[in-house]
Amino acid sequence: MSPTSSELSVATYEAVVELLLRHEGLDLSSYKDDCIRRRLSAHIRQSGLPEWSWLDELERSARERSALLEALTIHVSEFFRDPETFAYLSHTLLPCLMERARTQGRSSLRAWSLGCACGEEPYSLALLWQDLDPGELKLEILATDISELALEKASQALYDPGRLQEVPPEMLEAFFLPEKGGYRLCPQTRAMVRFEQRDILNLENFPEVDLILCRNLLIYLDRDHQDAIEERFARALKKQGFLVLGHNESLGPAISDRFECLDRHHRIYQPRSTRSPSD
Ligand SMILES: C[S@@+](CC[C@H](N)C(=O)[O-])C[C@H]1O[C@@H](n2cnc3c(N)ncnc32)[C@H](O)[C@@H]1O
The missing domain is CATH 1.10.155 (Chemotaxis Receptor Methyltransferase Cher; domain 1)
Structure with missing residues (x-):
């Protein structure tokens, strides 16, 4: 046997x-x-x-x-994984969210990184945000994963130099502090991210957010569960919010009418509005 x-x-x-x-x-x-x-x-x-x-x-x-x-569960990740996608976030999606928030008189935006592994993805987003010089406008990032071990490493925010290769040298200099065992992300950047253990298969209590990064996680699930989760994303995203999937992921036919594809190459989607425009 x-x-x-x-x-x-x-x-x-x-x-x-x-x-x-x-x-x-x-x-x-x-x-x-x-x-x-x-x-x-x-x-x-x-x-x-x-x-x-x-x-x-x-x-x-x-x-x-x-x-x-x-x-x-595989925790493979890296800072600025798929750098072109992060460049798109930096020059298009984040400025667009910022402008909208300012027009609406909001003081903060919310993002959610699902399957955040050891923190590389949500911290990359936090670094981009700080680099854009947002003034008083805040970005609050919720980062969730099923793995306790990965979340523990994420909250330590201590990375081996080999895992920071995609971080531009000036960012490394400005936002990381060298110490025994590698480089630790500075407290201000860490404070932007709240880590929580969550199973993506539990469809209850999805927070309302402006931006969802769900990359290289749905690919492990069967199509029915991908559809159910993406349908929840459509409802959890604020009007004109953005969903970013991984490079090898895309919405299935059953769900594609709930979203408009804004950029096929970078896997960026926006929910089609089915709610009142007061959101
Ligand atoms: C390959 S990593 C992706 C990391 C990051 N998003 C990226 O693209 O670099 C997949 C992550 O999904 C997490 N994961 C797997 N099943 C999950 C579940 N049911 N709920 C939440 N997270 C899960 C794993 O623990 C792992 O950290």
């Missing part, structure tokens, strides 16, 4: 799905099957245990469940 290849028995897969839902509230069946199965069987192989005894361990040990969750 011990897996010798990426083959995983149906019974084990179903037992893991049931167990994670019961103990952790995570619905693995919403993820694309092949990708989860591959990582799951690699994780079981690494444990060195036969499937049945690894399952016992998973039932008993919160630590093993947390190790499994880490193995199933």
Whole structure:
């Protein structure tokens, strides 16, 4: 019964799905099957245990469940990942949001980075904002992820120099402080970002925001769940807000009438208005 290849028995897969839902509230069946199965069987192989005894361990040990969750969720990210998209944010989307906020007499804007990994994406946004010299206008960034470990690293904001290669030298100089173990982001930039553990599959309590960055996360989920989440984005975004997806992601046909595609290359979308213009 011990897996010798990426083959995983149906019974084990179903037992893991049931167990994670019961103990952790995570619905693995919403993820694309092949990708989860591959990582799951690699994780079981690494444990060195036969499937049945690894399952016992998973039932008993919160630590093993947390190790499994880490193995199933990939935290690969980088500062200014896909630099052209961040350039577009800097010269088009953020100035547009700023101008609108000023016209409406608002003192702050809200952005949400979902699947924020170790903080690289929301901090990149915060850095861009500070660089634009917004005066009194504030940007409040909510950054969420399912992984406690990633969120812990994000709130430390201490990065190895190798992970800061996309940060322009003048930004590194102005906003990071060198210390043992790497560079730590300065307190003012960190204060713009609030981290929270959240499962994107829980469609309750989506905050109302002006900008959503959801990049390289939906790609792991099946199309039905992508559609359901994107539909929630359409309702959570303020009128004329923006949704930014990852370079390899796009809206499915079932949901594309809820959004206008503003830039196909950068995967920028705006919800079509179905609400009163008072928002
Ligand atoms: C590949 S990283 C993307 C990081 C960043 N957005 C980027 O584009 O560089 C995907 C992140 O999604 C998180 N994730 C996976 N499943 C999730 C879920 N159900 N709810 C919230 N976050 C999840 C992972 O923990 C991981 O940090």
